[in-house]
Amino acid sequence: MVNKPKQLAAKNEVEKGAKKANLFQTLLMWTLIPLLFTTMVLLIIAFVADINVLDEMKKMSSSLPFSTEKKSVEDEELAVDIEERVVSLQAEIKEKESQVYKLQEELEQFKDEKNAWLTEQENLQRQIEALQRAKEDNKRDVKEIISTFEKMSAKSAAPVITNMNDAEAIQILTALKPEVLAPILEKMSAEDAAKYTSLMTK
Secondary structure (H helix, E strand, O other), X not given: OOHHHHHHHHHHHHHHHHHHHHHHHHHHHHHHHHHHHHHHHHHXXXXXXXXXXXXXXXXXXXXXXXXXHHHHHHHHHHHHHHHHHHHHHHHHHHHHHHHHHHHHHHHHHHHHHHHXXXXXXXXXXXXXXXXXXHHHHHHHHHHHXXXXXXXXXXXXXXXXXXXXXXXXXXXXXXXXXXXXXXHHHHHOOHHHHHHHHHHHHO
């Protein structure tokens, strides 16, 4: 009597195991076998239609987001973009260097022109100084001549002045004191005296 329940329990376990095995076999029969059959049919159709299944699988897998081929294509495109940017920047650098070189040439030309102007200015300054010295020397000479005429007698001074050119004569006559000038003009001929008086009033 004791053995019957044990046998019943063992039988129940065997039945449960069989049911589980039956369930697995049923699942296998209803899913795996139709899937295999469908795959075989598709492969045969692809073969008949002359479609390379492996190539198509590669194309499909490359469109997936985690595909390494897609990443490598993107990396190549990025590398090309970077290379184009580098070439563009190098061209821009060359253009800027050309502009800098041109500006340096213009600066050098400006420096040369400035040096030429400075040299010309120095030459003009020297000429001005020389003319001023000559003018001062001339003034000294004129003063000495005037001093000499003031010491001369009117009779001696009149013929010397009439033999000078008009500009020199007027320069001396206008510098003489009135008390010296009047006797010299008296000793000249009426025509010369009139001429010099007229020139002095201009």
